[in-house]
Amino acid sequence: MEFSVDINPANHCAIVGLDGPFVLPSLERACTRLINHPDWRSDFDIALVIRNETDFNEVTLDRLKEVQAFMGGWNAEHRSGPNPRTAIVCNDDFKRVMADLWLALVGNEWPIELGIFTSTQDALNWFARPANAAQT
Numbered sequence: 001m002e003f004s005v006d007i008n009p010a011n012h013c014a015i016v017g018l019d020g021p022f023v024l025p026s027l028e029r030a031c032t033r034l035i036n037h038p039d040w041r042s043d044f045d046i047a048l049v050i051r052n053e054t055d056f057n058e059v060t061l062d063r064l065k066e067v068q069a070f071m072g073g074w075n076a077e078h079r080s081g082p083n084p085r086t087a088i089v090c091n092d093d094f095k096r097v098m099a100d101l102w103l104a105l106v107g108n109e110w111p112i113e114l115g116i117f118t119s120t121q122d123a124l125n126w127f128a129r130p131a132n133a134a135q136t
Contacts, residue, residue, distance in 0.1 A: 003030040007039040013127050014046050015120065019053040024066055031071075035078050043081030047123040050090040075112055085113045087123030 003026060004017040014037075016030055034040055075084070117123040 002026070003033075005030060005033050005037060007037050007044070009039050009041075011124060011127065012041075012044055013124065014040060014044050015049060016046060017049040017051055019051050021055045021057075022050075022059055024063070024070060027067060028070065031074050031078075042079055043084060045085040045087070045127045047087045047089055047120055047127075049120055050088065050092075052092060054090075079112060083113055085115065085127060087126060088114070088116045089118070089120050089123050090116070091118045 002019040004015075004019075006015045006017075007013075008015065014034055016034060018027075018030070020026070034046075075086075115123070115126055117126065
């Protein structure tokens with residue numbers, strides 16, 4: 001999986017774009033690149049943008065659970081603030097179903113607020129609203 005990492009200090013967020021096969025080692029590299037970015041702060045919100053080129057063909061429930069375990073630990077170690085938020089952004093119906101499955105797996109176990117959006121702008125608008133504001 002290829003990825004891009006963009007930090008936007010003015011909006012208090014990071015945007016991580018995913019391309020190619022969705023595999024855990026690439027996600028781990030993206031997260032490492034994120035925390036090593038000179039502008040990263042642990043209280044930033046994160047938009048995880050699943051681009052049309054992202055391939056979920058090899059994703060199984062067991063692989064999603066591996067990603068869940070990694071991201072749960074990563075969030076606990078590298079996220080802070082009163083209410084960090086992560087937006088999953090995808091405009092493809094199938095990939096949005098995968099994101100919904102992800103949310104069902106995570107449940108309320110993480111100390112972050114999760115949302116699913118069809119555009120990066122919608123995610124940024126959510127980040128700009130007060131914590132725990134309803135999604136539209």
